Amino acid sequence: MTSRPYQMCTRCVMDTSDADISFDADGVCSHCHKFDTVQRPQWRPDEEGARLWAAKLDEIRAKGQGKEYDCIVGLSGGVDSSYLALKAVEWKLRPLVVHVDAGWNSELATANIERVVKHCGYDLHTVVIDWPEMRDLQLAYLKAGVANQDVPQDHAFFANLYRFAIDNDVKYILAGGNIASESVIASSWEGSAMDAIGLKAIHSRYGSGKLKKYRTISFFDYYINYPILKGMRPLRPLNFMPYGKQIAIDELTKIGWRPYGRKHGESRFTKLFQNYYLPTKFGYDKRRTHLSSLILSGDITKDEAMKDLAKPLYDAAELESDIRYFCKKLNITEIEFHGYVGEPNRYYTEFPNWDSRRALVKHAQDVVGRLLGKHVTVYS
Known part of the structure; x- marks a missing residue:
């Protein structure tokens, strides 16, 4: 990969650490042009967003009649999912609330989940991922040396979320x-x-079980199966209302929920991955994507970012302390950990993938969209 001169966007804080970025x-x-x-x-x-979401709520309630639950809400304990759980009470929905425990919850995350569930009066369904398998998979990713070390956790979260939806006939x-x-991604x-x-x-090449x-x-x-054959629909309600992190935190703190101080602070794995592994090994600072998103939405200025x-x-x-905890939990030495960080970088495209x-x-989807004259996005 040929290097190019360093450049940062004049509007947001994304820079040439993103190999695919271009500038006018x-x-x-x-990223700014895509946002616009x-x-x-x-x-x-x-007001139009409120009208659209009100109509969608009527649809959710109607299709949920006669069922124990009318929707699924995945609760990580983070700001966004916790705030969404609060709003679901306001909307008089009957959600099946699911938490997937991949073994890395911070104590604060566990406490925040309990506070939200107790306040909302929800039944919480917690899926605890088999730790020996999760450990083996996460070690495989470390040995692979790829950037997105969060895949084992994220994939498990969504796989279990959709399985609950199938088992409970929730759309x-x-x-x-x-x-x-x-x-900004x-x-x-x-x-x-x-x-x-x-x-x-990756697991086949580097895993042990x-x-x-x-x-x-x-x-x-x-x-195909989930969105088309079974008619399941993922919805992002926060896109249909005024929303910002501070709005959510202000509401959540009223029920005793406590902020983490950094994005994804609810996971001890993600904390170390985003704030040490990525910038040290790849030169990627995930704060840039987050802060750029807030700049584009008008939440903060570029100077603040x-x-x-x-x-x-x-x-x-x-x-x-975090590295010591991380290594103890994965049963590796700190020398092994730093060895993985120092190994040559690899990219997911070096492995079989679905691209x-x-x-x-x-x-x-583009062909169908042109025929229908509208943007088509169908997937779980």
Whole structure:
């Protein structure tokens, strides 16, 4: 890969650490242009958004009549999913609330989940992932040396979420993902967490056992079976209302929920992965995508984002403690851990993956979209 001169966007804080980024004559990046042309029209924090979501709520309630649950809400304990759980009470929905425990919950995350569930009066269904299999899979990813070390956790979360939906005949899955704080994604930094082909390929090469209990979502399920044959629909309600992190935190703290101090602080694995592994091994600072999203949604200014970026990712003593915990839990030495970080970088494209199949599906969606005269997006 040929290097190019360093450049940062004149509007957001994305830079050339994203190999796929491009800039116009004014120095504005491709992420900003995508936000303006693709994502901004889908973000409706206005009266029209309220009207659209009210109509969708009527649809959810109608299709849920006679069933124990009318939707699924995945609860991680993070800001977005916790706030969504609060709103579901306001909307008088009857959600099946699911938490997937992959073994890395912080104590604060566990406490926050309990506070939300108790306040809302929900029954919580917790799936505890088989730890020996999760450990084996996460070690395989470390040995593979790829950027997205969070795939084993993320894939398990969604695979179990959709399995609960199938088992309970629920058609709607409410997710906390939102354009206001997550519009910017650097695809060059990671492969899709839903790519079971890539996950199994990495485990086959570097794992030491078989994944007998670990659930996966196949390509067929993700693009055909769940959305088309079974009619399941993922929804992102936070895109239809005024939303910002501070709005959510202000509401959540009223019920005793406590903020983490950093994005994805609910997972001790993700904390170390995003704030040490990625910037040290690949030069990727995930704060850039998050802060750029907040700039584009008008939540913060670029100057404020630059001040955040100037802060250290880790306190030295905290980093030492987190690495020690990480290595003990995975049963490796700190020398082994630093060895994995120092190994040559690999990219998910060096392993079998679903990219070619996904490209065919996207092409088919584009063709159907042109025939119908509207944007078509169908997947779980």
